[in-house]
Amino acid sequence: MTSQTTIDKAGAGDGPPSAPSGATPGKGLRGHPWFTLVTVAVGVMMVALDGTIVAIANPAIGEDLGASWSDLQWITNAYFLALAVSLITAGKLGDRFGHRQTFLIGVAGFAVSSAAIGLSEGITMVIVFRVFQGLFGALLMPAALGLLRATFPAEKLNMAIGIWGMVIGASTAGGPILGGVLVEHVNWQSVFFINVPVGILAVALGVWILLDHRAENAPRSFDLLGIALLSAAVFCLVWAIIKAPEWGWGDFGTWTFIVGSVVGFGIFAFWETKVKEPLVPLTLFRSVPLSAGVVLMVLMAIAFMGGLFFVTFYLQGVRGLGPVDAGLHLLPLTGMMIVGSPLAGVMITKVGPRIPLAFGMALTALAMYGMSTLDTDTGSAVMSLWFAVLGLGLAPVMVGATEVIVGNAPLELSGVAGGLQQAAMQVGGSLGTAVLGAVMASKVDGDLPGNWADAGLPQLDPEQTEQAAEAVQKGAAPVPPGTPEEIASKITDVAHDTFISGMSLASLTAAGVAVVAVFVAFLTKRGENAEAGAGVGHI
Numbered sequence: 001m002t003s004q005t006t007i008d009k010a011g012a013g014d015g016p017p018s019a020p021s022g023a024t025p026g027k028g029l030r031g032h033p034w035f036t037l038v039t040v041a042v043g044v045m046m047v048a049l050d051g052t053i054v055a056i057a058n059p060a061i062g063e064d065l066g067a068s069w070s071d072l073q074w075i076t077n078a079y080f081l082a083l084a085v086s087l088i089t090a091g092k093l094g095d096r097f098g099h100r101q102t103f104l105i106g107v108a109g110f111a112v113s114s115a116a117i118g119l120s121e122g123i124t125m126v127i128v129f130r131v132f133q134g135l136f137g138a139l140l141m142p143a144a145l146g147l148l149r150a151t152f153p154a155e156k157l158n159m160a161i162g163i164w165g166m167v168i169g170a171s172t173a174g175g176p177i178l179g180g181v182l183v184e185h186v187n188w189q190s191v192f193f194i195n196v197p198v199g200i201l202a203v204a205l206g207v208w209i210l211l212d213h214r215a216e217n218a219p220r221s222f223d224l225l226g227i228a229l230l231s232a233a234v235f236c237l238v239w240a241i242i243k244a245p246e247w248g249w250g251d252f253g254t255w256t257f258i259v260g261s262v263v264g265f266g267i268f269a270f271w272e273t274k275v276k277e278p279l280v281p282l283t284l285f286r287s288v289p290l291s292a293g294v295v296l297m298v299l300m301a302i303a304f305m306g307g308l309f310f311v312t313f314y315l316q317g318v319r320g321l322g323p324v325d326a327g328l329h330l331l332p333l334t335g336m337m338i339v340g341s342p343l344a345g346v347m348i349t350k351v352g353p354r355i356p357l358a359f360g361m362a363l364t365a366l367a368m369y370g371m372s373t374l375d376t377d378t379g380s381a382v383m384s385l386w387f388a389v390l391g392l393g394l395a396p397v398m399v400g401a402t403e404v405i406v407g408n409a410p411l412e413l414s415g416v417a418g419g420l421q422q423a424a425m426q427v428g429g430s431l432g433t434a435v436l437g438a439v440m441a442s443k444v445d446g447d448l449p450g451n452w453a454d455a456g457l458p459q460l461d462p463e464q465t466e467q468a469a470e471a472v473q474k475g476a477a478p479v480p481p482g483t484p485e486e487i488a489s490k491i492t493d494v495a496h497d498t499f500i501s502g503m504s505l506a507s508l509t510a511a512g513v514a515v516v517a518v519f520v521a522f523l524t525k526r527g528e529n530a531e532a533g534a535g536v537g538h539i
Helices: 006-010 033-065 069-097 099-119 123-151 154-185 189-193 195-209 224-247 252-272 282-286 288-318 323-329 331-351 354-371 380-407 411-454 462-472 485-521
Strands: none
Touching (some): 033 195, 069 099, 123 380, 154 189, 154 323, 288 323, 331 380, 380 411, 380 485
């Protein structure tokens, strides 16, 4: 890629870099790289927390608003759909109008949407404002990466992305703990109201500190048809993933949306070769490292988010822990991501991304194998060990894959690259939950009848068996009210043993995905355009 920007040219000589077009180097804190990092981290933290904190509030929301199970699923699905469909387009908006403005609008809109959810008196309004949360979250996430890409010079970018990844990892893992505390001691509305002061802080810091960066050859027009085609293709893919557990992977409806997604992506790719200023220039994917980084992000998210999905059921359902205690048991994972992400940034700067990325995915595979050995009576020390190994493995992948994607894109497409990175993570996480969920469901459906009969329990009819299997997949024991204690104990043992067998197979599948990702990691390399991205301001 040969695109040159004002910043690119500034980095070519021996003198200090000049400001990008449309920006004036600030005095004091204005445009300072490290304070820019702090500012975007505050906004990103708000969105990352919302990815996991809301799940803890769902039961309380359902009880307070009289929501059905389907309604509660839409609280998550509406947010995820809006976020996934909008990310790349939102990144393009940042490239066109400036990442500072896009970030500030995203943060302010996310905070206002959060307040509206807290004030909602019906489940329909909660779902509607969750859509707005997703749209505004899509605006600020790629903009945050675009600001880091434009502000930091190449030798500091990995460290900055390391800290950025640390914030995302810590916020994602810390969501259940904070959510549990707020729901138990305040109310479910507080889970959303907490975003308001955080958003105000992020906006205030952004107005004070952030400097607008514009590439000299930034896009001047919008590929409206491309936006429509890409949005439709992503929607069909994500919708198929969301509905597959309910419809079944062999269902006609599931495959209709999958085929529709493939056709949509094909038409989109064809159109992008014809339009003057494409939404996503396909020349981006001529870069093997960038393409490998996107694939790696998807595979990492499948193993991480899919595997972690079952761990929460294991801790709360099988081990009987409350939301707060379950979150505390995940602190080794959070802690190692906090420690490991900046260290990974330093290591990647010194030796390049290949070895750290491959090592990180190998550790992730080892951790998922270890999690496949968890049992009903596994000690906390053993659990903590595997969670710590997982955090240590994820840290270099989160940092390295992000740098590979953003660093191998030209500066004028840094927003689109940031959108690609986030979309890959979101789609991978959803795929992990759906695919590993199907593995879990298949194992439970196959083992439960035999385990039930072996325990000498009364035979269930097909409807009762289906209901029992659904409960077991969530780590719950399907004990009817009034069941004698001896029978209840047997049902609980069967349910937990069957869940463990399903989780073990799902974890082994996640480990296999991580092993594949080890080989993908060797296709990556340091960003081709990173050296040209020397930022402005003070280091």
